Amino acid sequence: MTAPQRSNSTANAAADEHDESTQMRSSRAASLTPPITVLEAVTDAVLRWYNDNARDLPWRAPGTTPWGVLVSEVMAQQTPVARVAPQWLAWMRRWPTPAALAAATSAEVIAQWDRLGYPRRALRLRECAQVLCQEHGGEVPDDHGTLLTLPGIGDYTAAAVLAFAFGRRALVMDTNVRRVHARVFAGLANHRPHVTATERSSLDAVLPADEPRAAQWSQAVMELGAVTCRPQPSCADCPLQQRCAWHVAGKPEAPTPARRPQAFAGTDRQVRGKVMALLRAAHGDSVEMSAIEQVWHDREQLLRALDSLLADGLAEKAGGGQFHLPAS
Numbered sequence: 001m002t003a004p005q006r007s008n009s010t011a012n013a014a015a016d017e018h019d020e021s022t023q024m025r026s027s028r029a030a031s032l033t034p035p036i037t038v039l040e041a042v043t044d045a046v047l048r049w050y051n052d053n054a055r056d057l058p059w060r061a062p063g064t065t066p067w068g069v070l071v072s073e074v075m076a077q078q079t080p081v082a083r084v085a086p087q088w089l090a091w092m093r094r095w096p097t098p099a100a101l102a103a104a105t106s107a108e109v110i111a112q113w114d115r116l117g118y119p120r121r122a123l124r125l126r127e128c129a130q131v132l133c134q135e136h137g138g139e140v141p142d143d144h145g146t147l148l149t150l151p152g153i154g155d156y157t158a159a160a161v162l163a164f165a166f167g168r169r170a171l172v173m174d175t176n177v178r179r180v181h182a183r184v185f186a187g188l189a190n191h192r193p194h195v196t197a198t199e200r201s202s203l204d205a206v207l208p209a210d211e212p213r214a215a216q217w218s219q220a221v222m223e224l225g226a227v228t229c230r231p232q233p234s235c236a237d238c239p240l241q242q243r244c245a246w247h248v249a250g251k252p253e254a255p256t257p258a259r260r261p262q263a264f265a266g267t268d269r270q271v272r273g274k275v276m277a278l279l280r281a282a283h284g285d286s287v288e289m290s291a292i293e294q295v296w297h298d299r300e301q302l303l304r305a306l307d308s309l310l311a312d313g314l315a316e317k318a319g320g321g322q323f324h325l326p327a328s
């Protein structure tokens with residue numbers, strides 16, 4: 001069945017409405033965006049600061065492949081970089097290319113993931129490597145749309161790979177970038193819980209037009225948010241003290257306090273981690289249920305955690321009530 005056609009006048013009205021709303025968003029974004037000379041000065045200050053203060057992380061070394069950058073971004077999604085760094089080195093030594101990882105077993109990748117947390121990421125990374133080999137000649141693609149089709153790759157990771165692996169102008173929006181932006185340009189204590197079209201436009205307006213400079217800015221501003229402009233900022237060490245709207249305004253409190261980080265102790269996540277540690281330590285052998293019952297006192301919670309690991313493909317049930325890491 002053919003979709004009904006809109007009349008010209010209705011279509012024109014909708015287009016006008018769309019244009020007007022786009023203009024309103026653009027002008028709101030523009031109102032948050034300082035003049036180009038100020039932007040240039042802010043960018044220069046942050047790039048100089050990054051040059052002098054960037055942490056020595058292994059995936060920033062010259063010669064790191066796009067695959068290495070992609071692996072680092074997946075590992076660092078929910079894990080502090082200090083814990084990621086040694087794991088990334090070991091991972092890249094073992095599986096330096098998508099082809100190498102694509103041939104690994106589930107048990108191998110889960111064991112190598114070790115205690116990085118959220119171990120489904122390890123399986124998704126292997127799926128990603130397999131798709132790269134099957135559909136992209138074993139190479140990481142350099143366009144946003146194709147990156148988004150890969151398993152485990154969302155908007156943030158696709159943009160980060162484009163910027164940090166290929167030196168492209170891409171809107172890298174993690175919580176650190178958004179916090180710095182909210183403070184410096186909007187004078188807010190923190191960013192809003194969810195990304196809005198206005199915030200996206202505003203971040204895009206600040207991103208330098210030049211591709212390599214945009215990629216360096218994304219890296220540098222993210223580092224500033226991770227190291228200095230943390231939730232409790234170290235403004236005395238910040239290159240933007242004199243230019244940060246929130247700092248200059250005397251750091252007014254947010255109307256609603258920032259969300260506290262989710263507690264870990266006592267959660268199903270903690271129980272899952274304990275069961276996974278036991279299965280990893282068995283190096284592929286099966287583990288008796290009686291041994292698993294030793295890792296947590298609340299049997300109902302333990303069984304729930306075990307069921308979720310089975311459902312996620314992170315553990316398998318053997319005969320005789322035993323469990324092990326997935327075999328294939």
Ligand code: SF4
Pocket residue numbers: 180183184228229230233234235238239240241244246247
């Ligand atoms: S002056 Fe303080 S609040 Fe502003 S960007 Fe620097 S560290 Fe963040």
